Amino acid sequence: MSYKIPLFDLNFDDAEINAVVQTIKSGWISTGPQCGEFERMFADMLGVEHALSVANCTTALHLAFDALDIKEGDEVICPSLSFVATVNAIRYVGAIPVFCDVSSCEDLNMAPLTIEKLISPKTAAIVVMHFAGFPCKMNEIMDIAKRYNLKVIEDACHGPLSEYEGKKLGTIGDVGCFSFFSNKNISTGEGGMIVTNNGELSEKLKLKRSHGMTTMSYQRASGHSTSYDVVTLGYNYRMDDMRAALGIEQLKKIRQDLNRRAEVRGWYLEELLKYSHLLYIPFRDHKDFCSNYIFPVILKDEVAKSREEVRDEMHKRGVQTSVHYPAIHRFSIYQDFVNTSDLSITEYVADREITLPMYAGLTKSKVAEVVNTLISAIS
Numbered sequence: 307m308s309y310k311i312p313l314f315d316l317n318f319d320d321a322e323i324n325a326v327v328q329t330i331k332s333g334w335i336s337t338g339p340q341c342g343e344f345e346r347m348f349a350d351m352l353g354v355e356h357a358l359s360v361a362n363c364t365t366a367l368h369l370a371f372d373a374l375d376i377k378e379g380d381e382v383i384c385p386s387l388s389f390v391a392t393v394n395a396i397r398y399v400g401a402i403p404v405f406c407d408v409s410s411c412e413d414l415n416m417a418p419l420t421i422e423k424l425i426s427p428k429t430a431a432i433v434v435m436h437f438a439g440f441p442c443k444m445n446e447i448m449d450i451a452k453r454y455n456l457k458v459i460e461d462a463c464h465g466p467l468s469e470y471e472g473k474k475l476g477t478i479g480d481v482g483c484f485s486f487f488s489n490k491n492i493s494t495g496e497g498g499m500i501v502t503n504n505g506e507l508s509e510k511l512k513l514k515r516s517h518g519m520t521t522m523s524y525q526r527a528s529g530h531s532t533s534y535d536v537v538t539l540g541y542n543y544r545m546d547d548m549r550a551a552l553g554i555e556q557l558k559k560i561r562q563d564l565n566r567r568a569e570v571r572g573w574y575l576e577e578l579l580k581y582s583h584l585l586y587i588p589f590r591d592h593k594d595f596c597s598n599y600i601f602p603v604i605l606k607d608e609v610a611k612s613r614e615e616v617r618d619e620m621h622k623r624g625v626q627t628s629v630h631y632p633a634i635h636r637f638s639i640y641q642d643f644v645n646t647s648d649l650s651i652t653e654y655v656a657d658r659e660i661t662l663p664m665y666a667g668l669t670k671s672k673v674a675e676v677v678n679t680l681i682s683a684i685s
Contacts, residue, residue: 309621309624309625310623310624311624311626311672311675312626313661313664314489314663314665316488316493317493317556317559318493318552321555322551322556325551325554329548332547334547335547336546337359337544337545338547340547340548340551340554341544341546341547341550343550344359344545344550344553344557345499348484348501348557351466351467351474352476353474353477354501355505355508356502356503356504356505357500358499358511358515359499359553360497360498360515360545361496361498361543361544362486362496363463363485363486363487364391364394365541365543366483366485366498366500366543367392367395367459367461367483368395368398368541368543369500369514369541370395370480370481370483370500371395371401371459372398372514373510374457374459374481374507376396376401376457377430378400379401380399380401380402380431381401381403381404381426381428382396382401382402382404382433383406383421383424383429383431383432384403384404384406385405385408385433385434385435385634385652386405386406386633386634386635386649387435387633387655387656388437388461388631388634389463390634392435393640396433401430401431402643403634404424404426404429404643404645405634405635405644405645405647405649406421406424407420407648407649407652408651408655411586411651411654412586412587412588412589413440413588413589414437414440414589414655415434415435415437415442415443416434418446420647421447421450422450423647424645424647425450429456430456431456431459432447432450432459433458434447434458434459434461435461435463435464436460436461436464436475437464437588437602437630438464438598438599438601438602439466439596440465440592440596441469441475444470444471444478448478448479451479457479458480459479459482459483460478460479460481460482461483462476462482463483463490463498464490464597464599465597465599466484466490466491466492466597467491467560467595467597469595470594476501477503480504481500481502481511482500482502483498484499484500484501486499486549486553486556490599491560491564491597491599492560493552493556494550494552495552497549497552497553513538514540514543515541515543515544516541516542516544517542518540519534519540520534520535520536520537564596567665567666568595570664570665570666571596571601571664573670573673573674574673574676577673577677578603583606583608584605584609584681585603585604586604586606588602588603599664600628600630600661601661602660602662603659603660603662604654604655604658605658605659605660605684606658609684611683611684613629613657613659613660615683616660616680617629617660617683619682619683620683623679623683624679625675625676626663627660627661628660629656629659629660629661630661631656632656633652633653635649636653662680
């Protein structure tokens, strides 16, 4: 159906169209100069040493676990309140996901104290997912990782340019992974980026991204070499230049887009705080710069209607919503991995969360309409 107010809006214009056309005209459309420029711009934006473009964030996560030598039988502490790719990548290397509860209905990220309680002699890594672009408590998590000699992978798919105590998300752990899926803050349709400050790890990731080959086609075509060796087991996880061209144009817009999203968030808070007896508003008091990828609210027990009833009523009135996320540990494939830890907050959120429209093109009047529709549907 067509919505009066959709969940998100793609911020493409003639710049993206022209960039793709020019790339096609260049005669080089696979991994090449546009990918290199996109990587350079992304690294500069985050202030990180190395950025590597990849096919999507799932491949970035897989490469991270593989390159960090997370192996079969290792345990990785992870959120259940995330997209399933966060955990699928753990299984790609044969490791065991250990699900961790979120902190509260106000903080939808994993709690450091709970993380520490889940550590066992088999624990090799922690993967954090910065929900909606709001940061996990990274100082405490990095301290835990240092004390127990654990790797930290940041799933920063929601958080380009989001900050934690002056640091950009994705640059704090051993490696950071970003998504450029169609509804993300930076969109290339499909695509991702993996970043690190570790030069040795970067070279390992680069090899594994492209079949373990010492040179790629564009390098050989540019005269770098006429032959190559294969020195490790790798994958075909490359991005192409057409998507990189889209990414370059998106990076030129990202700061303005995120500044406007911050305004939209302010309008939402202004409207929704009147209804705090009915709704939890996650991260309501957060002050640092944030990508505001989505705007989640959680129905309190005082709301008699189910989440599905409320969403159905909003959709009938032309306002699109979503859910972030079904709990991963409830999926059939992961039920055998559920540990003895308490996941009650995650389950409550998974049953009661509603994602409201969030994009830079929303106006103050549209935000008021969304909130009025939500409260009317609840009532």
